[in-house]
Amino acid sequence: MTTIKELSTEPYKPDWCPGCGNFVILQAVKQALVNLGLKKEEVVITSGIGCSSKFPQWINTFGLHGVHGRGLVMGLGVKMANKKMKVIVIGGDGDIYGEGVNHFIEALRDNVDITLLVHNNLIYGLTKGQASPLTPKGRVTSSTPLGNPAYPLNPIALAVSQDCGFVARSTTSHMKHLVDMIMKAISYEGFSYLDILQQCVTFNKVNTMKWYKDNCYEIVKHKVGDKKKALELAFKEDSLPIGVIYNIKKDEFCKGHPILNKNPLIKRKLDEVNIKSLLDEISY
Numbered sequence: 556m557t558t559i560k561e562l563s564t565e566p567y568k569p570d571w572c573p574g575c576g577n578f579v580i581l582q583a584v585k586q587a588l589v590n591l592g593l594k595k596e597e598v599v600i601t602s603g604i605g606c607s608s609k610f611p612q613w614i615n616t617f618g619l620h621g622v623h624g625r626g627l628v629m630g631l632g633v634k635m636a637n638k639k640m641k642v643i644v645i646g647g648d649g650d651i652y653g654e655g656v657n658h659f660i661e662a663l664r665d666n667v668d669i670t671l672l673v674h675n676n677l678i679y680g681l682t683k684g685q686a687s688p689l690t691p692k693g694r695v696t697s698s699t700p701l702g703n704p705a706y707p708l709n710p711i712a713l714a715v716s717q718d719c720g721f722v723a724r725s726t727t728s729h730m731k732h733l734v735d736m737i738m739k740a741i742s743y744e745g746f747s748y749l750d751i752l753q754q755c756v757t758f759n760k761v762n763t764m765k766w767y768k769d770n771c772y773e774i775v776k777h778k779v780g781d782k783k784k785a786l787e788l789a790f791k792e793d794s795l796p797i798g799v800i801y802n803i804k805k806d807e808f809c810k811g812h813p814i815l816n817k818n819p820l821i822k823r824k825l826d827e828v829n830i831k832s833l834l835d836e837i838s839y
């Protein structure tokens with residue numbers, strides 16, 4: 556079993572702004588991995604671009620830091636190549652719901668056994684505070700000086716509407732809850748999606764840690780398999796519910812695939828794969 560200390564990258568430390576919510580999520584992920592008894596060699600963390608996407612550099616597991624919006628694609632590829640690994644995808648609200656939204660939808664459809672953790676601070680942080688697909692309408696940002704004219708996406712409603720097997724929300728203001736939600740997400744067999752509301756202390760002066768404390772409440776007595784109720788929770792705006800919003804069983808992609816359900820692809824011997832007929836077909 557791995558310890559918190561073994562997951563540390565000391566003496567190298569994250570270069571996030573002091574007080575950023577990314578620190579809280581990093582600590583929560585480490586705690587969840589330790590609580591689940593996972594070895595660091597069993598875990599791969601992939602990410603796209605953004606402040607949060609530097610995550611794989613700051614935790615001592617396997618990791619891949621890719622291009623904008625493509626953390627999910629890499630995570631799916633890793634899992635399909637080696638289904639024995641626990642795959643966690645990290646991305647911000649800009650990265651996942653903007654540049655990567657097509658891959659988000661694909662992941663909802665495929666149901667490959669990976670976990671998506673979205674660092675949702677309602678803004679693009681790394682590129683200096685532009686409006687993201689989740690920035691509230693009317694909000695003044697560096698790219699919307701007259702107020703954001705667009706309506707925000709509702710990714711939780713989107714995920715529930717597409718029958719994502721595990722949909723949850725937590726915040727960096729609820730540490731114990733956050734660790735619990737990450738553990739539940741990683742333990743789900745299939746695509747699990749956790750939206751984490753976090754502070755960006757530099758570019759979002761509205762949604763602070765205190766704001767999330769004051770405006771979120773924990774879900775109690777909710778039938779997690781009830782889609783209608785889950786959608787009601789997803790559309791709540793006055794105060795934001797946190798917890799497991801939707802949870803159903805679904806067929807996992809690799810299990811139902813005639814090749815991927817056997818040994819991991821990385822165990823296949825390439826000399827056993829005959830592509831001659833395919834090459835003959837496409838060569839002139």
Ligand code: SF4
Pocket residue numbers: 570571572574575576577606607676680681754755756757758
């Ligand atoms: Fe965190 Fe915002 Fe600073 Fe990025 S800009 S490191 S999200 S506080």
